[in-house]
Amino acid sequence: MSFTKKLSLGTAAIALLAAAPAAVYAQETTGGVRGTVSADGAPVSGASVVVTHVPSGSVSRVTTSANGGFNARDLRVGGPYTVRVDAAGYGSQMVEDVYLALGAPANLPIVLNSGAADVIVVTASASMFTDIETGPAARFTADDINGLPSISRDPRDVARLSTFANLDPENSDAISLAGSNNRYNSFTVDGVAQNDLFGLNSSGFPSENRGPVSIDALAALSVEIAPFDVQYGGFTGGTINAVTRSGDNDFHGSLYYFRTDDSLIGDSSRGRAINFSEFAEETRGGWLSGPIIEDRLFFFVSYEEFDRAQPLFTGPLGSGALNERSGITQADIDEIINIGNTVYGLNLTNFPDASLGSLDEKLLISLDWNINEDHRAKLTYNTNDGGSVQERSDRADLGTPSTWYNRSEATETLSLQVFSDWSDNFSTELTISQSTQDTGQDSVDGSDFAQMDIELASGSVVSVGPDFFRHANALANETFQFKLRGEYVYDNHVISGGYERRTQDIFNLFVPGSEGSYDFGSVNDFRNQVADSLFYQNAVTNDENDGAAEFSFTLDTLYLQDEIDVSDRLTVAFGVRYDRYSTDDAPTANANFLGRYGYSNAGTIDGLDVIMPRASFNYEAPFTYDASFADFSVTGVTLRGGIGRFSGGNPLVWISNTYSNNGVSIDSVFVGGPIANVDAFNVPAGAQGALTAGDGSVNAIAPGFDIPSTLRASLGADVMFDMFDSNDWMFTVEYLHDEQANAPFWYDANCPAAGTSPVDGRPIYNCNTDRQDIVLTSVDMGQSDIWSFELEKDFDNAISFWFGYTNQNVEDAHSGTSSTATSNYSDYASFDRQNARVSTSNYEIQHDFKLRLGWSHAFYEDYETRVEMFVNHRSGRHFSYTYDYSNGDANQYRNQSPFGIHESAADDEGTLLYVPMTDGTGNVTLTSDPLINYTAGFDITGFNEYLQRTGLINYAGEIAPRNGFDSPWSTRVDMRFQQEIPAFFPAAARGVFYMDIENFGNLLNDNWGRFEQVGYEYFQPVVEIDNIDPVSGAYLYDDFRGDAASETRVSTSSVWQVQFGVRYQF
The missing domain is CATH 2.60.40.1120 (Carboxypeptidase-like, regulatory domain)
Structure with a gap:
């Protein structure tokens, strides 16, 4: 027996x-x-x-x-x-x-x-x-997610726990992985890509503000940086991989409600009062799972809705907004709004009446079918509908609420996965999915009238009317994905291979300025309907819909890999992945462009490909060590690493620019002033008639363009050790090296060289001011070196501890911060934006410390009390010191900088500053640099003090480096308290109360928890440069701006916030 x-x-x-x-x-x-x-x-x-x-x-x-x-x-x-x-x-x-x-x-x-x-x-x-580990990554279970301190309840809050991840609160919580562009990441749910495949959103998700799936629906989430298995693809930053819950033979469910409002948020940071207007955020949802047929068929359903009325981030002086604009008062706004409504017949909203809101709704339904012991399938349907009101003031110091817009986003995905074991040795995985993503951008006060920028007596500019980029802006994206992967076990080999196909059909309507954009030199000119200039851009038919671009492309992928168990301690893998792009659609050919440059603007990515060989290893070393102090002993060491090429994640919108901006279907015209009898609703007939086919600005792909990729190598070690009578400590060290190939870079082909500055050696150009021909090309520039250290331990008394530190050294030629070619060309700091040069990346966070602490205890029966804390202490984001310039040209869309570069007024601060030479005492004076002149009354004393205080003086006689300066360090402590209580029905049911506190430090002390940084485009102008002397080449400096024009912004995350929640679960 x-x-x-x-x-x-x-x-x-x-x-x-x-x-x-x-x-x-x-x-x-x-x-x-x-x-x-x-x-x-x-x-x-x-x-x-x-x-x-x-x-x-x-x-x-x-x-x-x-x-x-x-x-x-x-x-x-x-x-x-x-x-x-x-x-x-x-x-x-x-x-x-x-x-x-x-x-x-x-x-x-x-x-x-x-x-x-x-x-x-x-x-x-x-x-x-x-x-079996190779590259650096992190993985989190449903229990980790449930204990996470998070008010936004977003997958990014889970991903930020990785040492290689950081969020940017000033940029829609955009997540950067391993110091890369936030658009270079992949986000998959149940094996299906659900990131922003078009690349329009800075968040990297289909929605700008929130993830496509509720974190309550997640069974697990991983953040992977260098996974050398060849089935990985679609990113050059990192991948966030989520799997949703499944049903089983028991019924389980949950109902929950979370709320925060203006009474649960701090009102000051470092003595500065922050007046949040009335707002509230509520999250409601629930999920249910269970059997349909016991042991055979199961279901899972999750629903969540979120709504928010949020405070104003930007406003005039005295408004109490988080960021108040100097030189603009509420009285100025009242006067301009009144003129717009009474003179122009508009219905403009004022700041006291304005509110920013967000809505979000998620539904997920999945069926799991155990077909038999050898085959199982999962069918998943997921929808996410959301919208949020966005502030916008790119082309002015302050945009009134009429410049704001409602960004609506709807995503729908249906996917099927089939897992089959055909024998003990051979198995397959089949995934098929279809998804749609639709984005609308509608101005809150209507989109059928012009944008109007009015200069105040203070020199500040106020904007009214629909934002320039929202005049005609809509996107529809349909994606089909197919994956078939097989795995065969032969002796000590695991041989795997697969084929994948992704097809995308794009409709992109983007015609900025199709309602016209006026500049007014004063409030009186605005009242009298006399404009200094008009910029008008539209389809040459004057119907903005004729400017839409429609195209499709296909990505085919093949991969093959052999994983070998060399011994019970050593596993190695060798494989190769191959991506090939194809399309039958080309941009409309522009004969004028071909004549100017000798190549066509109709070039595409058709036929471009990338070969990605990879190799990796995992070795469990036969190493132990006993020390004579602190009861220290090493119980195990695992070494791992790999090298391989990765590609993908680069925004499709960068390619889409060539279809939308062919110079044939869309043209623009500038009308100089004075322009009398301005009608906000009707563009003058003369401007409409001036549009000419084939003579507009062009976006094109350079003939030598190739698909971007990165060669990534990593080496890591896990050391298990005991000390102080405490077992199972884990120390992990990771090193990651990247070398970029074919990195994207933009230049204006219509910019002939005109000389070199004798002041600092920077090139001078003579760019065409009638058009911009922005070309996307490839450069083999950019690299990074990243070190990561982790220490963790789960103690016997239900205390968990994890500490991580990451050091980044990231360089690139261009950070690709925008979705449009013109903005990518002009929205980065440079002294020569026509030619690529490597410098510190916008995305580098040089030092990043993280700490997680957890504790749980059941004071009554098995009803758990749980406390979790997450601390993040990190260095500030880099920025650059630059010029502003004022050339007297009233047309803000046709400016040429003193260095001959064609830039718009919103981006005229992107040229790196030359720091004048000092005298013998180490100070800058009016005569210390013979090639720098100053206008009468220039504040040279304040200028010198500023240079000394900021460290710019260290670059005297030189151009200040791109991203050579840092915003302040920040420290943030987030906490979650949760308590289970009996719920009585059914027997295993229980209730849970939650309290999340974000920025707990600011709750304790007003001076703690501050987050501030120089905002997008990450440069800080110091002085205006009026002109360059045509004989001597000397620069003329004017209007030292100093701290009065600081671009440093204080984030809402600088103050504490509390959210309460309640849950019923069984």
Whole structure:
């Protein structure tokens, strides 16, 4: 008679191992178990291994190979699982409470007892497992997500826990991974890309403000930086991979409600009063899962809605807005609004009546079908409808509410996954999906009249009317994705390969200025309807809809890989991935462009491809060490690393620019002033008649353009050690090196060279002021070196600890901060924007410290009290010191800088500052630099003090470097308190109360928790440069701006905020 023995091998469940940041294996939606079966020191072949998912009854059966190896693939994330091994002559062994992390197969060695008759049952512990890891990454379970301090409840708040991730509160919480452009990342849900594939949003998501799926619907999320498995693709930054929950044989559900409002937010930072107008944020939702057919068919449904009425971020002096604009009072705004309504017949909204709002609605439905023991399928339907009111004042110091716009975004995705085990050795995964993304941008006071910019007596500019870029702006994006991947196990080899196809159909309407844009030299001119200038851009038919671009493209991918278990300690992998782009659509050819430059603007990415070889290893070193102090001993060391090329994630909108701006279908005209009898609703007939086909500005792809990619290499080590009578500490070190190839860069082909400045050696150009021909090209420039260190420990008293530090050194030729070619050309600091030069990247955060602390305890029965804290202390974002210029040209859309560069007024601050030479005392005076002249009354004393205080003086006689200066360091502490209570029905139900506190430091002390940085475009103008002396080449400096024109912005995250929540779950 046999009987069962219970054998405990430790108190830490494997779920704790999965909860900590660690490397992952591949871009998977599943987990897996692999390992070896041995007895008496020899492998056991032909043993039966049965892996059972206890909640759903799903079973996976495999047989050990000649070397005793087994590999159960494509298993659900989470658990618990049981792993049972049976072998003739050796008895049986069962491992219980196995939990699987996303994409990280657990490596489980099993040793059988020769001749044993009993079934030995083993409770899983962290010490039993190792993971097959290669590159740096982090993974998080549903329990991690549930404990996360987060008011926004967004997947980005989970991803920020990675040492390689950081968020930019001043840029829609855009997430940068490994110091890369936020548009270079991939975000997948259940294996389907749900990032902003077009690249319009700075957030990287289909919605500018919130993620496409509720975090309550997530079973796991991983952040992967250098996954060398060849099935990874579609990014050069990093990938965020999420898997949603599934149903099982028991019914589970949750209802929740979260709220914060203006009574739960701080009102000052470092003594500065911050007056939030009345606002509220509410999140309501719930989910339900369970069986449809026991052990066979299961469902999961999640619904969430969010609405927000938010405070004003920017306003006139005295408005109490977070960022008040100097030189503009509420009285100025009142007068301008009154003129607009009474003289022009508008219906303009004023600041006291304005509010910013957001709405967001998410629905996810999934069905899981265990077809049989060898095949299972998952069908997922996901929708996300949202909208938010955005402030806009790019072309003025302050935009009134009529310049704001409602950005509506709707995403719908349907996907099917089928996982099949055709034999013990061969398995496949099939994924098919269809998704649509629609974006609308509608001005809050209507979009059928002109934008009008009015200069005040103070010199500041106020804008009314629909924002220039919102006059005709709509996007529809339809994407089809297909993936077929197979895996074959042969002896100690795991051979995998696959084919993927992604097809996108794009409709993009983008005709900025189609309602006209006027400049007024004064408020009186505005009252009298006399404008200094008009800029008008439209389709040559004067119907903005004729300026829309429609095109499609296809990306085909092939990959093949061999993963070899060289020994029970060493695993290596070699593979290659191949991407090829194709399209049958080309931009409309412009004969004038061809005549000017000798190549066509109709070039596309058709036929371009990238070959991406990769290699990686994981080695469990036979190394231990015992020290004579502090009871310190090293119990295990794992080395891992790899090298390979990655490509993808580059915004399609950069290619779309060539279709929308062909110079044939759209033209522009400038009308100089004075222009009398301005009618906001009707563009003058003369301007409409001046549009000419084939003579407009052009965006084009250079003949030598190639697909951007990066060569990425990483080396890492995990060191397990004990000390101070405390076991299972983990220290991790990672090194990541990147070298960019074919990095994007933009230049104006219509800019002939005109000489070199004798002051600082910068080139002088003579750009055409009638048009811009912006060309996208490739440069082999840019690299990064990143070090990451982590220390973590889960203590026996339910305290968890994790600390991370990252050091970045990131350089690029262009940071690609915008979605349009013209903005990318002009919205970065440079002394020569026509030629690429490497400098510090906008996305580098040089020092980044992170700390996570957790504690839980059940004071009453098993109802848990839980406290989680996350601390982030980091250096500030880089910025550049630059010029402003004033050349007297009333046409803000046809300015030429003193250096001959064609820029618009919104971007006239992008030229790097030359710091004058000093005298013998180390000070800048009126005569210290013979090639710098100053206008009468220039504040040379204040200028010199500013140069000394900011450190600019260190570059005397030189051009100040791009991104050579830093915004202040910031420290933020977020906390979550949650308490479970009995809910009585059904028996296992319970309620949970939540309190989230963001920026807890500011709650304790007004001087703490401040976040401020120089805002987009990340440059700070210092002086105006009026002109360059035509004889001597000397610069004429005017209007030292100093701190009065600071571009440093204080974020709403500078003050504390509290959110309360309640949940019922069963």
